Amino acid sequence: MRRGLGLTEAAREFVRHPSPWMIAATFGIALVARIAVGDWQRTDALVPVLILAAFPLVEWIIHVTVLHWRPRHLGPLTLDSELARKHRAHHVDPRDTPLIFIPPKSLAITIAALLAIALLAFPRLGLGLTFLLTVGTLGLLYEWTHYLIHTDYKPKHALYRAVWRNHRHHHYKNEHYWFTVTTSGTADRLLGTAPDPTTTPTSPTARNLHASE
Template structure:
């Protein structure tokens, strides 16, 4: 009897051959979406079927968005520690950020990411983030489309930093900025993990994992949260899966591709 054991995260020869000279993120995407196969060592490579958190983290930081967020976060933490002057008021900004997060996530998803192109006069309005999000819905397994586009990320981080640092005393502003960047990093990590081949092992992640997959594969008009679903529950967009029909536009968001 031949005993097949689980692989240790290496790509099977068939995957290496298939990847050719592709970039590392492209290779990793292919590895996650390819079927499992038996390598020349006799081990069953399950990298495509299951993904450890350690390997998931290594892949996560192969992409630009997480590296940028973590670099800015580290600088903000260093600045806050260097300035000092801690007080109970430091809790106020983070509390506001965390309370607003479910609704911020919901509003951005509904009105920005699902924005439909329109013409104003002779100008076609179709923001980059909306175009990238439609591409993400069309191909949810493509990891490079999971992350916030870098031009949009630069504007987002700059805008959040400006609000925090210009609208608050420096100490409180940096504390609030650190919290906002941690929330942003959590969003990117959670969204990435849902679209990777990591399988939920805890009830909380299984809950957000299932809801987001319903959004992609059941009906794009519901389950708009990614990290939390408080807004979905309060605003009526978290139905039971069987209570809504399968949407024919879940992959296109109702937008026809230009010829």
């Protein structure tokens, strides 16, 4: 993409990829169902608050344990998910636009799992749909933020600049640190993966995860 990319142009590219549409469809269906079910209670306000509070930590855990999964061998079997494989390819070329997005197959499985949680893990249907709406909102935010960071759109505000810088350090400085994407490193600071970039060595394997150093 050319330098000086604007948000409108970025959005046109964003909607050409399947994952935003898949997440948006899930959100839309959940919204219609939530309105139809009604039964609004105080706990419907509590669920989004708890999810928002936990999201930076969840994002960190997924990045570390799922996306940075090191392939393991169990006899003739290789344990290696599509998400991990695609993420390694994303590190090889962080500007390859299709690799920025959640793979559709893995996303479909994730949506099915979240739907099952919404329907089965909550004491009432309305609360489960509130959960699904909140997660759908965060999913769209994640996809848009992650995509935008890897374009030529330049940060114009301090909050996004901090998020942009944090994730850029992960890809171009050292892949062992700075695991949060949509926040400016809240979980990284809590878990000790937000070192001073000026004193952190540049990793030779940031573009080739799990290679011998």
